[in-house]
Structure formats: C-alpha cells, structure tokens
Amino acid sequence: MIRRYEIFADYHQFYLWDHAxxxxxxxxxxxxxxxxxxxxxxxxxxxxxxxxxxxPVEVEIASRAPDLALDAWDHVAEASLELPSGRLEIHECTGGSIDILPVAPGCHRVRLHCAGLGTLSEDGLDGDDRYRLVIWPAPFAEIAVLKQYRGRDGG
Structure with a gap:
C-alpha cells in the first residue's frame, strides 16, 4: 500500500505513532x-x-524490508516504531491527524528517504524537497543513518 500526502511540517516535524x-x-x-x-x-x-x-510525503506499508537504493536520495535513516494496536497514525505537529493506516501489530522499522534537500530558496519557504517513508514489520533496532546529507556546501 502506497499513499501520498501533503503534510504541514510546522517546526520542521511531523509524527508517526500508534493510534491507540x-x-x-x-x-x-x-x-x-x-x-x-x-x-x-x-x-x-x-x-x-x-x-x-x-x-510532499509518500508512505509505503511493506511486508518486508525494501531494497537499499541510496543513489536517488540525499539522506536515508531508519528508526523502530512499536505499533501494538496495528493502527499507524500520521499526525502533523500543530495540525491534526492526516491518516490512520492498518499495519500488522508489533514492532516495525521506518526508513526515511529525503530528496531535494539542496533546492530550498534562501528564505527556506520554497523548494523541491520530498520525503518517502517505508514501514515494515521488523525487530527493534537503534536509529541508523544509512546516508548522511552534508548540506549544500558539503558540510
């Protein structure tokens, strides 16, 4: 299942959490x-x-870990998420709920893909940045950065 959203990332953040x-x-x-x-x-x-x-955010609920393809992305990182209710909620920081998706109850891995990070305007309001999240059942693991974005200047 793949869903596409436009999410208001107030304070540079939005959430994935267990709905219950x-x-x-x-x-x-x-x-x-x-x-x-x-x-x-x-x-x-x-x-x-x-x-x-x-x-723009794309969310894919998968049955297994996706292939690791780093070339198309500026930044890729993973974290674990416990979803005992089997209901994943996508929620804006200062807004409300965006969607609630069914998943297998238990622990999942969330892989965040970021692209277009160097396209932002000087004021940071416009850009062609985009985000993709893939979520699949997996045992708990610490946060891992698979590809680190170094910024426009490489730092």
Whole structure:
C-alpha cells in the first residue's frame, strides 16, 4: 500500500505513532537528532523535513524490508516504531491527524528517504524537497543513518 500526502511540517516535524497510544513528542532535541532527521521514542517516530512548510510525503506499508537504493536520495535513516494496536497514525505537529493506516501489530522499522534537500530558496519557504517513508514489520533496532546529507556546501 502506497499513499501520498501533503503534510504541514510546522517546526520542521511531523509524527508517526500508534493510534491507540497517541504519545507526546519529546521536546529535547540534540544536534545529533537534527542531523539524523529522525527521532524515536516509545510508540512514536518524529520525522524532520528540511522545510517548515507543507511538504510532499509518500508512505509505503511493506511486508518486508525494501531494497537499499541510496543513489536517488540525499539522506536515508531508519528508526523502530512499536505499533501494538496495528493502527499507524500520521499526525502533523500543530495540525491534526492526516491518516490512520492498518499495519500488522508489533514492532516495525521506518526508513526515511529525503530528496531535494539542496533546492530550498534562501528564505527556506520554497523548494523541491520530498520525503518517502517505508514501514515494515521488523525487530527493534537503534536509529541508523544509512546516508548522511552534508548540506549544500558539503558540510
């Protein structure tokens, strides 16, 4: 199942969480959390887009891990997400619920793909950045950055 959304990423974030738990996001962010563009806590994954605006997001619910194809993406990272209810909710930071998707109950892996990160305008409001999330059942694992975006200047 693949779904496409336009999500308002206020404060450079939106959430994936277990619909039955509706956890609150951790407010303390480290430089490493920002660099990874993904943060995870119990029953929640925080996705951190480049723009503080509405961004295009594609979500795929898969039955197994997708092939690892890094070339088309600026940044790729993974985190684990417990979904005991079998209902994944996509939620804006200051808005409301975007969608609730059925998944197998249990632990899942979320792979975040980011592209177009270097296309933002000087004011950061416009750009061709886009995001893809693939979610599949998997045992718990720590956050992993599979490809790190270094910025327009390579730093």
């Amino acid at each position: 738990r509706q956890p609150s996001s951790a407010l303390d962010y480290t430089d490493e959390d920002v660099r990874r563009r993904i943060k995870a806590s119990l029953f929640i994954v925080v996705v951190q887009p480049e723009r503080n605006m509405t961004v």
